[in-house]
Amino acid sequence: xxVSIEHYLILAALIFAIGCAxxxxxxNVIVILMSVELMLNAVNLTFVALARQQLSMDGQVxxxxxxxxxxxxxxxxxxxxxxxxxxxxxxNADDINLLRW
Amino acid sequence: xxxxxxxxxxMIASALTVILxxxxxxxxxxxxxxxxxxxxxxxxxxxxxIAMLQVIVYAGAIVILFLFVIMLLNVxxxxxAFRLSRAGTAGLALALLLxxxxxxxxxVWEPARVETPPAGFGSTELLAEHLFAxxxxxxxxxxxxxxxxxxxxxxxxxxxx
Amino acid sequence: xxxxxxxxxxLVALLIILQVTVLLLWIERKGSAxxxxxxGANRANIFGGLLPFNLGIVNTLMADPLKLFHKxxxxxxxxxxxxxxxxxxxxxxxxxVTFAVVPFGDxxxxxxxxxxxxxxxxxxGLLFILGMVSLGVYGVIIGGWASNxxxxxxxxxxxxxxxxxxxxxxxxALVSVVLTYGTLDLQAIARAQGELMWGVIxxxxxxxxPLALVLFFIAGMAESKxxxxxxxxxxxxxxxxxxxxxxxxxxxxxxxxxxxxxxIVAALVTTLFFGGWQVPYLYRDGFHLPGGLFLAVxxxxxxxxxxxxxxxxxxxxxxxxxxxxxxxxxxxxxxxxMLGWKRLLPLGLANVAVSAVLVLALEGWTVA
Numbered sequence: 001x002x003v004s005i006e007h008y009l010i011l012a013a014l015i016f017a018i019g020c021a022x023x024x025x026x027x028n029v030i031v032i033l034m035s036v037e038l039m040l041n042a043v044n045l046t047f048v049a050l051a052r053q054q055l056s057m058d059g060q061v062x063x064x065x066x067x068x069x070x071x072x073x074x075x076x077x078x079x080x081x082x083x084x085x086x087x088x089x090x091x092n093a094d095d096i097n098l099l100r101w
Numbered sequence: 102x103x104x105x106x107x108x109x110x111x112m113i114a115s116a117l118t119v120i121l122x123x124x125x126x127x128x129x130x131x132x133x134x135x136x137x138x139x140x141x142x143x144x145x146x147x148x149x150x151i152a153m154l155q156v157i158v159y160a161g162a163i164v165i166l167f168l169f170v171i172m173l174l175n176v177x178x179x180x181x182a183f184r185l186s187r188a189g190t191a192g193l194a195l196a197l198l199l200x201x202x203x204x205x206x207x208x209v210w211e212p213a214r215v216e217t218p219p220a221g222f223g224s225t226e227l228l229a230e231h232l233f234a235x236x237x238x239x240x241x242x243x244x245x246x247x248x249x250x251x252x253x254x255x256x257x258x259x260x261x262x
Numbered sequence: 263x264x265x266x267x268x269x270x271x272x273l274v275a276l277l278i279i280l281q282v283t284v285l286l287l288w289i290e291r292k293g294s295a296x297x298x299x300x301x302g303a304n305r306a307n308i309f310g311g312l313l314p315f316n317l318g319i320v321n322t323l324m325a326d327p328l329k330l331f332h333k334x335x336x337x338x339x340x341x342x343x344x345x346x347x348x349x350x351x352x353x354x355x356x357x358x359v360t361f362a363v364v365p366f367g368d369x370x371x372x373x374x375x376x377x378x379x380x381x382x383x384x385x386x387g388l389l390f391i392l393g394m395v396s397l398g399v400y401g402v403i404i405g406g407w408a409s410n411x412x413x414x415x416x417x418x419x420x421x422x423x424x425x426x427x428x429x430x431x432x433x434x435a436l437v438s439v440v441l442t443y444g445t446l447d448l449q450a451i452a453r454a455q456g457e458l459m460w461g462v463i464x465x466x467x468x469x470x471x472p473l474a475l476v477l478f479f480i481a482g483m484a485e486s487k488x489x490x491x492x493x494x495x496x497x498x499x500x501x502x503x504x505x506x507x508x509x510x511x512x513x514x515x516x517x518x519x520x521x522x523x524x525x526i527v528a529a530l531v532t533t534l535f536f537g538g539w540q541v542p543y544l545y546r547d548g549f550h551l552p553g554g555l556f557l558a559v560x561x562x563x564x565x566x567x568x569x570x571x572x573x574x575x576x577x578x579x580x581x582x583x584x585x586x587x588x589x590x591x592x593x594x595x596x597x598x599x600m601l602g603w604k605r606l607l608p609l610g611l612a613n614v615a616v617s618a619v620l621v622l623a624l625e626g627w628t629v630a
Contacts, residue, residue, distance in 0.1 A: 006208070007105060011109045014116075015112065017203065018117060019120070020192075021120060030167065031120070037159075052146040061228065071158060073250075075166065078170045079256075080257050091176055
């Protein structure tokens with residue numbers, strides 16, 4: 001095993017923070033969606049690390065569901081970006097203000 | 102031990118590339134690298150099946166979708182990866198705070214001893230048992246979710262202004 | 263000792279893949295010539311043709327790679343240099359490791375040590391292959407984009423759309439096979455096929471899952487982007503598709519990834535549907551023929567026969583793919599997508615459903 005579980009948790013926390021920073025800083029919606037994927041995966045890593053520590057398979061089962069949701073999210077998200085791009089010719093989050101008034 | 106630090110350093114570097122590179126294509130490729138490294142750390146954590154699923158689902162499908170859309174829209178590289186607007190600065194500070202908080206929590210937290218796993222931990226059979234026996238309803242519901250997502254994606258992408 | 267065994271096994275797996283690739287290059291050149299009624303690849307000959315028989319194969323095997331690696335490496339002016347360099351590696355490296363989980367024999371017994379003839383005994387071997395093959399898409403898509411050429415770009419986009427579409431058909435075909443054998447370990451699947459149905463027919467996957475075999479073979483050929491599915495590199499429309507702007511050793515790496523994909527499809531068809539290394543009626547102690555006949559065979563010879571059987575089957579299915587490539591016309595792109603989504607997908611789903619019901623009916627409910 002080599003390293004203790006805390007190492008994995010810290011790594012996951014760092015990846016999560018990086019993803020978070022990406023969502024807050026970037027204005028390109030596609031990159032924002034990628035950053036969301038980073039955060040989801042950081043959480044997955046936490047689940048698997050804790051599953052290993054607790055010796056329970058529940059963590060791995062949850063990861064399975066997270067992956068399903070992530071796949072659905074990306075498919076719908078990218079379809080929305082395609083639709084927006086065909087109307088507005090932009091992928092910049094600041095220019096997309098359909099719901100703003 | 103060495104394997105973990107190697108993976109961890111590469112993972113952080115490529116995660117930073119995802120959010121800092123000006124060109125979305127490079128971001129997507131760095132994302133693949135990050136997700137692949139996460140799959141490697143799953144293997145280190147005795148979760149082989151999940152690791153393989155990670156590679157197939159993320160690298161094989163999700164990031165390809167990203168690349169496909171980036172190419173389809175012909176998204177050019179930006180002049181700057183990001184501008185530090187007031188909201189952006191606040192966001193960066195928040196993200197840093199989050200990293201510190203999570204780090205402190207993890208360090209303060211005292212886990213139970215990590216035991217060597219029993220034979221068959223993380224095996225396909227065990228996971229399937231948990232998935233199909235205990236989480237049967239959620240599992241079936243994900244199929245509905247995926248169906249809705251597929252229909253939604255097609256509707257969104259096909260709609261003409 | 264164990265480390266040494268693991269090293270040798272990994273080396274053998276790598277050597278198999280390299281040798282098969284180079285041999286396939288020659289087989290394809292000669293085979294296409296045969297089909298088109300030409301002589302084909304007869305210039306490189308050892309001793310200048312002084313021998314009564316043609317040793318061209320030896321020289322072609324050396325001359326072709328040498329020629330390819332000697333050529334000038336040209337990078338287009340406005341290409342993304344880093345990604346242009348990265349793409350061929352991304353295409354070929356993931357494929358190299360796939361053979362690690364393919365069993366090429368049962369066990370080799372030397373004295374007291376029993377060696378499992380599979381480089382990596384991975385419980386999730388089948389998924390490993392699927393994952394690595396899906397990583398191969400990146401070479402196509404990056405190569406097409408980084409070349410900064412319209413032809414290459416179109417090829418890359420076509421290739422990526424085609425490959426993610428056909429991965430579904432591929433996966434569904436494999437799901438029904440996995441349902442039948444109840445394991446993802448290729449060695450376990452190969453061993454399970456050593457039994458007999460009604461005491462006569464070997465219990466090969468092709469008899470259990472004939473539809474899955476057809477689906478897998480079609481989807482696998484589409485996945486390796488070969489005619490009739492070679493839209494990403496259609497020479498009459500896109501020059502050479504995603505590798506239009508590649509030359510020399512980089513281009514040869516793309517070619518190599520093509521051939522490795524052929525070999526992987528052939529290896530999977532062999533292992534999942536045609537018994538892998540199994541020789542009918544041959545067991546560890548010898549031939550048990552139906553009717554009670556028994557023919558003892560020394561253990562070493564058994565292993566040798568099995569490895570030989572695996573290689574023969576492998577080459578038969580490689581040749582079948584080359585045959586298909588040179589005898590079928592290219593499909594139209596909308597037909598290609600229609601085949602993938604409207605034919606293979608429903609058939610695959612139906613096959614999975616029927617297999618699941620049959621497995622349940624035959625084995626009964628065993629829910630924990």
